[in-house]
Ligand code: AMP
């Protein structure tokens with residue numbers, strides 16, 4: 534293989550030039566590969582060995598491509614910014630994977646772009662490895678997500694609160710179309726551009742949609758399902774701005790995200806989320822709010838008559854709540870190894886969890902272990918016997934309730950070591966969370982909740 538032999542499609546850039554500014558990545562003098570998902574690389578048609586070579590690593594920091602910075606707008610913490618865009622990211626282009634699907638290959642931390650505003654365009658090793666490990670965990674959990682292909686250390690220094698080693702993340706996504714992409718297109722008042730963007734989204738993600746309203750309905754359904762999946766595993770995105778919500782239904786933009794330790798629905802980890810807007814329990818209503826912004830952006834495409842367009846949009850958005858509820862309830866049944874009809878038992882469980890604040894991940898595995906007689910009951914006797922009387926499918930539970938997630942204290946430990954030059958704990962953690970359901974001897978440390986001192990006041994940072 535050689536760089537010259539890799540040919541990216543430029544479908545986004547050629548179909549939507551108004552949303553794409555041709556731009557080159559910064560030249561990094563000493564790029565060094567820190568992490569590579571070899572299976573993903575092979576799936577995209579790369580020889581993983583070659584990607585590890587000096588030339589392959591140069592491709593992973595943007596050499597040889599005709600990248601673009603994508604334009605988008607967005608509501609950040611509820612306030613509208615008309616021009617965000619890729620301030621430190623570039624779309625290298627698209628590749629077709631082994632299943633024939635078009636995938637974006639995208640860099641983050643590759644230098645300033647015309648959208649950089651005051652930012653330096655760079656990223657540090659810690660936050661990029663964080664996106665790598667958490668997106669890997671989400672994928673292994675079966676949750677739709679953008680994927681991390683590689684993290685390359687740039688050899689340069691990034692200045693945050695302290696000087697940090699710099700890195701570039703190469704990520705792969707079904708696309709980088711965001712709610713904010715539509716907000717941007719709508720704000721141009723160029724209806725033809727908005728229509729072209731919607732056509733592009735339909736062709737890439739929902740070819741069966743049939744209409745622009747069908748596109749919106751498909752996004753509503755995808756997001757209802759996605760957010761329910763987050764809730765089931767205790768994932769807190771942390772910064773659900775409209776520019777961080779995809780049209781494809783993939784989780785995107787791993788910043789201050791983290792998994793719940795103790796079950797407290799009010800949990801907020803992000804240091805900048807002072808009002809708790811993006812708390813664990815708020816994620817469904819925030820998703821609905823973001824989808825309302827998408828509906829507003831798409832409105833002129835729904836009907837020429839504005840009143841009729843609003844009526845159609847309102848009806849479609851109204852499906853989010855029942856769809857989310859349906860997805861959440863059915864997933865909770867699966868977590869308890871039950872068929873349908875156990876809503877009351879589920880409500881009682883959640884109520885008890887709110888009172889006791891058990892470790893969210895450990896609780897569900899302890900339930901199946903207790904039912905096998907291998908662990909003390911984690912719930913009161915009365916609840917255990919009601920549940921046991923329904924004959925839960927214990928093996929089925931263990932296929933949906935992870936043993937291993939990237940626990941906050943383990944992530945912090947691995948990233949601190951990596952920043953100091955020791956990647957072993959990071960690679961080990963990635964290996965453990967890549968098979969989240971299969972309990973393996975010797976990995977007890979990875980199943981244990983964080984020490985209390987760690988949990989109290991634990992905060993995550995955007996790393997921007
Ligand atoms: P985020 O909250 O990470 O999704 O980023 C919001 C916006 O800030 C996006 O437009 C990013 O491209 C931009 N941004 C974040 N960090 C930087 C940085 N270090 N340099 C330039 N732009 C950035």
Ligand code: MG
Pocket residue numbers: 776777786
């Ligand atoms: Mg973002």
